[in-house]
Structure formats: structure tokens, C-alpha cells
Amino acid sequence: MSANSTPAVSTATPLKVDSLVKRYGQTVAVDGVSLSLAAGECLGLLGPNGAGKSTLIRVIAGRVIPNAGRIEVFGSAAGSQAARAALGWVPQELAIYPRLSSKENLRAFGSYYGLTGKKLNEAVAWCLKWAALEDRAGDLARTLSGGMKRRLNMAAGLIHQPRLVLMDEPTVGVDPQSRNRIFEMIEALRAQGTTIIYTTHYMEEAERLCDRIAIVDHGRVIALDTKEALVKGAFASRSQVLARVEGSPAAVEAWVAQRGGRVVDGTAEFTVEHPSEIAALLESSSSAGLELVDLSLRRPNLESVFLHLTGRELRD
Amino acid sequence: MIIPIVRTAIIALRRDRVSFVLSFVVPIAFFSIFAVIFGGQHDTVPRVKVIVVDEDRSRVSQQLVKGLESDGSMIVFTAPAPTKSQPSPSDYTAATAEAAVKAGDVSVALIVPRGFGENPISFGPNSDPAKSSPAIQLLNDASDTIAPQMVAGLLQKAAITAMPEAMAEQGMKYTDKYIGGFTPDQRKTMEDSLAQMRQRENTPAAGGDSPDHNGPGSSGFISVHTRSVVGENKKSPMISFYAAAIGVMFLLFTASGSAGALLDEAESGTLDRVLSSRINMTGLLAGKLVFNLLLAFTQLTVMFLWAWAVFKLDFFSHLPGFAVMGLSTAFAVAAFGMLLASLCRTRAQLGALSTLLILVMSAIGGSMFPRFLMPAAMQKAGLWTINAWAIDGFTKVFWRDLPVTALWPQVCVLLAIGIVLFAIARRIANRWEYA
Numbered sequence: 001m002s003a004n005s006t007p008a009v010s011t012a013t014p015l016k017v018d019s020l021v022k023r024y025g026q027t028v029a030v031d032g033v034s035l036s037l038a039a040g041e042c043l044g045l046l047g048p049n050g051a052g053k054s055t056l057i058r059v060i061a062g063r064v065i066p067n068a069g070r071i072e073v074f075g076s077a078a079g080s081q082a083a084r085a086a087l088g089w090v091p092q093e094l095a096i097y098p099r100l101s102s103k104e105n106l107r108a109f110g111s112y113y114g115l116t117g118k119k120l121n122e123a124v125a126w127c128l129k130w131a132a133l134e135d136r137a138g139d140l141a142r143t144l145s146g147g148m149k150r151r152l153n154m155a156a157g158l159i160h161q162p163r164l165v166l167m168d169e170p171t172v173g174v175d176p177q178s179r180n181r182i183f184e185m186i187e188a189l190r191a192q193g194t195t196i197i198y199t200t201h202y203m204e205e206a207e208r209l210c211d212r213i214a215i216v217d218h219g220r221v222i223a224l225d226t227k228e229a230l231v232k233g234a235f236a237s238r239s240q241v242l243a244r245v246e247g248s249p250a251a252v253e254a255w256v257a258q259r260g261g262r263v264v265d266g267t268a269e270f271t272v273e274h275p276s277e278i279a280a281l282l283e284s285s286s287s288a289g290l291e292l293v294d295l296s297l298r299r300p301n302l303e304s305v306f307l308h309l310t311g312r313e314l315r316d
Numbered sequence: 317m318i319i320p321i322v323r324t325a326i327i328a329l330r331r332d333r334v335s336f337v338l339s340f341v342v343p344i345a346f347f348s349i350f351a352v353i354f355g356g357q358h359d360t361v362p363r364v365k366v367i368v369v370d371e372d373r374s375r376v377s378q379q380l381v382k383g384l385e386s387d388g389s390m391i392v393f394t395a396p397a398p399t400k401s402q403p404s405p406s407d408y409t410a411a412t413a414e415a416a417v418k419a420g421d422v423s424v425a426l427i428v429p430r431g432f433g434e435n436p437i438s439f440g441p442n443s444d445p446a447k448s449s450p451a452i453q454l455l456n457d458a459s460d461t462i463a464p465q466m467v468a469g470l471l472q473k474a475a476i477t478a479m480p481e482a483m484a485e486q487g488m489k490y491t492d493k494y495i496g497g498f499t500p501d502q503r504k505t506m507e508d509s510l511a512q513m514r515q516r517e518n519t520p521a522a523g524g525d526s527p528d529h530n531g532p533g534s535s536g537f538i539s540v541h542t543r544s545v546v547g548e549n550k551k552s553p554m555i556s557f558y559a560a561a562i563g564v565m566f567l568l569f570t571a572s573g574s575a576g577a578l579l580d581e582a583e584s585g586t587l588d589r590v591l592s593s594r595i596n597m598t599g600l601l602a603g604k605l606v607f608n609l610l611l612a613f614t615q616l617t618v619m620f621l622w623a624w625a626v627f628k629l630d631f632f633s634h635l636p637g638f639a640v641m642g643l644s645t646a647f648a649v650a651a652f653g654m655l656l657a658s659l660c661r662t663r664a665q666l667g668a669l670s671t672l673l674i675l676v677m678s679a680i681g682g683s684m685f686p687r688f689l690m691p692a693a694m695q696k697a698g699l700w701t702i703n704a705w706a707i708d709g710f711t712k713v714f715w716r717d718l719p720v721t722a723l724w725p726q727v728c729v730l731l732a733i734g735i736v737l738f739a740i741a742r743r744i745a746n747r748w749e750y751a
Contacts, residue, residue, distance in 0.1 A: 058588075061592050062592060063588055063591065063592055063750065064750060065750045081594060084592060084593060084594060085594070087592075089589065089592050091585050091588065091589055092585075093584060093585030094584065094585070095584060095585035095586045095588065095589040096586065097586065109589070109590075109593065112590055112593035112594060112595050113593050113594055114594050156589070157589075160593075
């Protein structure tokens with residue numbers, strides 16, 4: 001990761017998850033998840049809050065013991081010393097020491113991974129530069145802005161130069177400018193070949209950063225592929241038509257049902273193979289006595305895929 | 317506008333049931349302890365432990381010892397308690413009694429000297445010191461300012477109630493000597509009265525202590541010579557006691573405070589992150605324990621240095637003993653802090669529980685007032701506290717000038733407390749280890 005670092009070369013798959021199950025009482029947080037990552041790949045876990053993304057990450061990090069299933073990190077069992085050394089975890093919470101400076105935080109976490117002397121100094125310097133916190137190295141963590149704290153939180157997870165990084169919603173609660181800065185950090189990491197798992201409920205983040213995306217809902221991976229393949233698999237070459245119409249709710253419902261669409265947040269959604277089908281839609285709305293207020297044609301995206309697969313909005 | 321704030325606060329308090337309950341339990345528990353100690357509600361007035369050495373072995377001296385033994389305010393020892401190695405130990409001597417006072421086994425020892433029975437009463441003009449009654453030696457530990465005065469008073473009381481015949485006989489001697497002798501009739505009447513007194517003393521009711529009789533004090537009928545065998549040369553007798561007593565109490569509060577940091581880390585997710593590194597739970601708790609130990613030892617050192625600088629405590633000539641007791645105490649206190657942290661789930665719980673435990677331990681363990689003032693049952697209960705063992709150890713070092721080797725009971729107990737508390741804390745901390 002740093003110029004001087006020479007991580008051990010391993011041909012083992014960075015991460016293999018097989019039939020993982022984690023229950024909390026009657027609640028099944030992770031329900032038979034299986035996935036694997038190739039070296040240098042960035043896998044996005046996309047799902048709404050409560051889908052089980054964080055639990056899955058915590059199991060992989062070795063902080064939660066699963067009820068069933070197996071996890072291997074570069075061939076070692078999750079939670080083993082080898083797995084811990086190879087794995088970096090950026091938790092969703094700001095898990096840093098507020099009364100320590102940025103540099104002291106990084107030194108502390110580095111020493112927890114056994115780094116000392118020159119190696120520790122180099123790792124701290126690399127992390128400060130990577131997180132653009134060099135000029136705030138001596139500032140107490142609690143005095144940093146929200147975005148800076150997030151960056152420091154990320155840097156603390158990378159201090160030991162892991163080959164697999166788990167990032168659990170690292171952009172929660174940050175402004176757009178800070179979010180872009182975090183994207184740049186992750187892209188820099190990717191450019192160095194680090195394997196990443198990135199959880200988010202923001203479609204744009206998954207689309208921008210991830211090679212493949214696993215759509216997670218109710219603890220299960222309901223789809224796993226590249227963005228293009230996911231959209232194609234759900235919609236083929238079809239497009240979405242979004243129409244806002246005025247009329248009695250009963251009339252709107254009847255019209256939408258007749259045309260094979262559905263109503264989401266007061267907007268009628270239809271899937272069409274060809275834009276020419278729009279004319280027929282307009283005609284039928286007029287026949288149903290509805291007044292068309294707005295109409296748009298949209299290529300399906302991950303949000304559409306999620307909606308298509310679960311019947312719910314991504315941010316429900 | 318105020319009512320919603322109050323309602324919200326009440327709901328939040330009720331949600332944290334442990335701290336909700338403790339907020340009522342703490343004052344009740346503390347009140348009860350003070351009520352037991354000072355209220356005498358269980359009729360457990362502290363009895364003074366006294367060693368009595370009868371060197372005279374005369375009838376009069378034996379009567380006096382018997383009178384002292386029958387007094388409900390004292391526990392009289394004439395010989396050490398039997399042990400396995402010494403099932404029937406020999407009686408105390410003046411030397412062993414003094415050693416026992418120095419060791420802190422008792423606060424007071426009375427030595428009834430040879431010749432006491434010949435001339436037990438000291439009232440009247442004393443023109444011939446050579447023939448004056450040999451004084452009873454009262455050996456005391458200067459740290460206990462109450463016991464010697466109490467024993468001196470009880471001694472006079474015992475003299476009046478337990479040996480009236482000796483007093484009357486002595487009165488006759490004084491009359492003979494200073495007034496000029498009795499007529500044969502007077503002498504016969506006196507002898508008859510003395511015989512009746514002797515007869516009464518041999519009945520079980522004789523010598524009983526009457527609540528109406530107040531001891532006339534150490535300047536009364538029996539001549540008493542008081543000598544402090546511990547602390548007589550100390551400049552500030554109670555400084556070391558209070559340095560240890562107050563020090564330990566605040567060490568416990570500090571340990572509870574630093575334990576709170578662990579709860580903060582657990583809540584913020586930092587603990588989780590640390591445990592995902594190479595550090596495991598045992599290593600983490602051990603690290604925190606060592607930090608708390610160093611913090612506690614530093615606090616103690618600063619307190620004793622302050623006592624040295626300001627109150628002239630003889631600190632530097634007791635360094636080895638201080639180091640041994642300081643580290644043992646700091647270890648036990650640090651482990652106590654770890655246990656508190658692992659037991660509590662919120663800061664509010666920690667605040668309530670630590671206040672309850674620390675104040676109770678400090679009250680019965682002698683941090684607020686010396687344990688020798690407490691009822692016997694409370695003194696025994698104090699042995700379940702860190703405070704009592706720590707204070708006893710520091711007292712041995714700074715007050716009794718005992719060597720480091722004499723600290724082994726205190727050191728062993730404090731280390732055992734530390735190990736047990738840490739083991740329990742580690743066990744309970746499993747809840748943080750994995751979800």
C-alpha cells in the first residue's frame with residue numbers, strides 16, 4: 001500500500017463466504033449468504049437499512065459468530081490471527097479515540113496490529129496523506145469536522161495495510177463535498193489493487209465504486225452481478241415510463257392495473273419494450289378519464305432493479 | 317414547556333432500570349450502615365480488647381482481674397488465643413503484651429505489677445514514695461485515643477466493685493497510720509465487716525458491675541501509669557491513617573471513573589474495532605488493568621508525598637513498605653474498577669453502582685472513621701473490603717514501623733482480591749467479545 005510496503009503475495013481468494021447464517025432470537029439477520037471476491041475487486045453490498053449488511057460485515061470481521069456457514073479470508077478462517085492481519089475494517093460508527101489527535105489515533109491502532117518503529121511511522125504518514133489529514137495530524141479527533149472524522153475512521157482501518165478492506169457505509173452523515181473526497185480515497189485504494197467490500201444504501205455510490213453489486217434484502221443476497229448485468233437481468237432491454245396523472249385514486253389504480261404497471265409514491269410506473277408504446281399508454285389514460293400531468297422515460301437503474309426484485313424502494 | 321422535559325427525563329430514567337433502582341437503594345443502604353454503626357440498634361456497642369498481665373498473682377490482683385473480666389465493656393485476654401501449633405499458650409507477660417499492642421492485636425494492655433496487692437489503693441497523702449503502691453502499667457497504641465481512657469476509667473470502677481475488702485483494708489491502714497490506731501472494739505468491728513465483704517465477694521453476684529458506679533478516672537484510687545508503646549514519637553499521629561484511608565476511597569472512585577472509559581469505548585464501537593485487531597479481550601482488559609494500577613499507585617504516591625511535605629509524614633524511611641502496600645492496594649483497586657466496568661451497561665448504572673459499593677466499602681472498611689470504633693460485627697464485615705486491608709497494611713508500615721515481611725497477610729489478601737475480581741470481570745466481559 002505504501003511505497004515501502006511489500007505485502008505477502010497470496011494466491012488464495014481474498015474472501016469466500018459459504019452459506020452464512022446469523023440469527024438474533026427469532027430474527028434472521030443473515031440468511032444463507034454465499035459470495036466470493038476476486039483479488040482487487042470491489043464488491044458493493046446494496047440494501048436498505050436493516051437488510052443485514054452490517055451484520056454480514058461484522059461476521060466477516062470476526063466480531064460476530066455465525067450460527068452456520070464458513071468464511072475464509074485469504075484461506076484463513078475469519079477471526080484467526082492471519083485473517084485479522086489481512087483484513088481491515090471500517091465500521092459504520094466513528095470508532096476512534098476523541099481525546100487523541102489524528103496521528104495518535106493512527107499510532108494507537110497501528111500498534112494494536114503489532115506495528116512498531118519505522119513501519120508504524122511510515123504507515124501513519126501514508127494514512128495521513130491518504131486521508132488528506134496531514135495538516136490536522138496534531139488536532140484532537142473530537143475537534144475535527146464530521147467529514148474529517150469519517151476520513152480518520154477510514155484511515156484507522158487501513159493502518160496495518162490490509163489486503164481486504166470492509167467498509168461499512170463510510171459516507172453516513174457527510175456532506176456531498178466530503179463524500180466526493182471519500183470516493184477519491186477509495187478509488188486511490190482500488191488503484192493499488194486492494195480488495196474491498198463496500199456497504200451502502202446509496203445506489204450512486206455502488207454504481208460509481210463497485211465492480212459487482214450484491215443486492216441484499218432481509219439477510220439474503222437476492223442478486224449478485226455487475227450493474228449492467230443486474231439491470232439487464234431484471235429488465236432486459238426494456239425502459240421505464242413514469243407517469244403522474246390526476247383523477248380519482250380508484251380510477252388511477254384501475255388504469256395502472258389494466259396496463260400492467262404499479263403505483264409508487266403516487267407515480268404510475270410501467271415497463272415498455274419500445275418508446276412507441278408510450279402513445280398507447282397516453283391514449284388509455286385519456287380513455288380512463290385521467291389527466292396526464294407529467295411523463296418521463298427512464299433507463300432502469302439499480303434502484304429500479306431493487307424495486308423490481310423486492311417490490312420496495314431501496315430507502316424504505 | 318417544562319412538563320415535556322420532565323416527562324422525557326422520567327421515561328429515560330425508568331428505561332435504565334438498574335440505575336433507577338440503585339438511585340433509591342444507595343441512600344437507604346448508606347443510611348442503614350450509619351444507623352448500625354452509630355445507632356446501636358443491635359446492641360453491639362464496641363467492646364475494648366485488653367490484655368491483662370497479672371504479675372502480682374495476689375488475691376487482690378486476682379480480684380481486680382476478675383472484676384475487669386466481668387465488665388461488659390471489655391474483652392479481657394490473659395493469654396493468646398490457642399492455635400494448632402500452640403493449643404494451650406502460656407499467659408501473656410509484660411513483654412509479649414507490649415509486643416501485642418505494637419502489632420495492633422489490641423489497643424491497650426494492663427500490667428499489674430508485683431507488690432500491687434500489698435498496697436493497691438493510692439489515695440491519701442503519700443509522703444513515702446518508696447512505700448507507695450506500685451502503679452499499674454497501661455500500655456497503649458496512641459492511634460486509638462479512646463480505648464486507653466475508657467480502660468483507665470473501667471479499671472477504677474473494677475477496683476471499687478471487685479475488691480471492696482481490699483479498699484476497706486487499705487482504708488484501715490491509712491487510718492492506723494495517719495490518725496493513730498483503732499481501739500480493740502473498733503478493730504473487731506472492722507475485721508467483722510471485712511470478713512463479711514470477703515464472704516460476699518465469694519458469692520456469684522459479688523463484683524458485678526453496677527451501672528450506677530462511675531469510674532473516678534485514671535487519677536482515682538488505683539495508681540495507673542500510662543505509656544504509649546506505639547506512636548509515642550510520631551509527630552502527626554493520624555496522618556498516615558488518613559492518607560491511607562482517604563487515599564483508598566478516592567482510588568476506588570478513580571478506578572470506577574476509568575472503568576467508565578471502557579463503557580464509552582464499547583458504546584462508540586472503538587472496543588469492537590480494537591478486538592478486531594490482534595488484541596483479544598484478555599489482553600485488552602489486562603492492559604486496562606495495568607493502566608488503572610499505575611494510575612492508582614501514582615495517586616497514592618502523590619497523596620503520601622503531600623502528607624510528607626505538608627504534614628511531616630515520615631515517608632522516605634518507609635519506602636519499601638509503601639511500595640509493597642501501594643502496589644498491592646492499587647492492584648486490588650484496579651481489578652475492582654474492571655469488575656465495575658464489566659458489570660454495568662451504561663454510565664448511569666456505573667455511577668449508581670460504584671457510588672453504592674464505594675461508599676459502603678469505605679464506611680465499613682474504615683475510610684471514614686477507624687474500624688476500632690465500630691461494633692465487633694461491623695469490624696468483621698469490614699474485612700470483606702479492600703479499604704480495611706489496605707488501611708491495616710499502611711498502618712503497619714507507617715504507624716507500627718513493622719518490617720515489610722509483616723505485611724504478608726494484607727498483601728496476600730489484596731492480591732487475592734485483585735485476582736478474583738479480575739477473573740470475574742474477564743468472565744463477564746464475554747458479552748463484549750462476540751455478538
